[in-house]
Amino acid sequence: LVIVVDFGAQYGQLIARRVRDLHVYSEIVPCDITASEVAALAPAAIILSGGPASVYAEDAPSIDPDIFELGIPMLGFCYGQQIMAVTLGGTVGHTDAGEYGAASLTRRDEGASALYGETPVEQTVWMSHRDAVAEVPAGFAVTASTATCPVASMECAERRLYATQFHPEVRHTPHGDELLCNFLFGICGLEASWTMDSIIDDAVAAIRAQVGGDRVILGLSGGVDSSVVAALCAKAIGKQLTCVFINHGLLRKNEPEEVEEVFTKQFDVDFVHVHAEDRYAALLADVVEPEQKRRIIGSQFWKEFFAVAEDLAEGGRPVKYLAQGTIYPDIIESGARKTGGKASTIKSHHNLIPFPDGVSFDLIEPLDHFFKDEVRALGTALGLPDHIVHRQPFPGPGLAIRIIGTVTREKLEILKNADAIVREELDAYNARVFEETGDRNSERSVWQYFAVLPDVKSVGVMGDERTYGYPIVLRAVESSDAMTADWAKLPYEVLARVSGRIVAEVPGVNRVAYDITSKPPATIEWE
């Protein structure tokens, strides 16, 4: 285990990702962790992240000085270097201009630093700082500098304490990975043993140990997270897992069949397909207001779900555990877990789920240590098909919030067919971009795309006939986290194909519009 002490959220996550990419398991801990808590975790190495604060600012995060006495190798970046310096008796100064972006670094270690190893004497690094170390602590040597930063890195090799003012964790530092490797594998003597196979083996063993002979229930949505949890549990406990797939009739075309196919043919679990389409249709019959749609769909989900659990209990197969697809960023962002303790997370989740009186389950969250793309990699390694592993985000309330106004069977049919065309064409577009760039997250690829059915009709002409039909709105956005999004600058020929196909192939539609609004001010969904 390598722990990353986080002095400012996004910095820590990126470092943990880099370490994990090198096949060493890494976790993020908050900077108020104490030396005894660190000792209990017994990490093989500690990395101190960057952070936005100035070490001398009033509320600046500090670090328990006793952590430096544990004899564990440490590496600090940026704020991490400064905090190491001031904690151990050095000083930090405020520079006039700061240093932002690429900088030319010169090694001053005469080739002796194990951190720099075989890397060149002159190298480019990424800087982003205003403060810098002025005097290094006793016992430390300056190992590199730039034109504006005399202490670009420092070390006390004897105590295995290393630090850089620059950011080795970003791609703009070309030798950054090499420095990280030198630290992890050379200085700390770690092995690159955290591989997909070992991750799966460990997760399977942990699930078996936790569950024993009891029954686990899982709400399967067809999304990545719940599918990967299902696949992992299937490997661990097989038919002791009941996957509940609640079909509210608001999924995309062919989706229920695809999910059922995977979890009945490919994985050997107890699969329950709840056909709740009619019940949802009745509940939503006159509902227009988006938040009311969400509430109805959400609360009905749990009713259906608990009904299955009750049936299982009555049939002599009582459920002890609820498996959930909580992932690591959920845990970090909720601030729920400090150092390995999970109690508060469990509580918050339980608060969200409306358990009927007398019902409670223990939680199984096998993905709570993984980032989203690690979850996808796990899915692939477990044999889940690409359409699940790389599925784009799809809202829980499904197509109900993409049909403006009341949800009817006729509108659902139109939207499903139009949406299928949108997905087919934009899947193909994304595949072409992936082929050309080799990058699934290329700036040119589209992050989320779907059709929306507004509650208006307009006049058109097809053949010699006047038509009076619905428009379909194409929504396609680029984003990385859904918090902000930009409308996708799709090539005209792609737009033309989508439009041409929808009006030709979907009865009831005579017009296609493209939503060219970003978020903010719009949202990604229309409701």
Ligand code: XMP
């Ligand atoms: P908005 O529309 O708020 O959407 O820009 C941001 C992201 O969240 C998804 N979304 C939802 N997901 N239940 C969900 O599970 C919902 O009620 C919901 N509403 C929006 C949306 O698809 C987008 O990816």
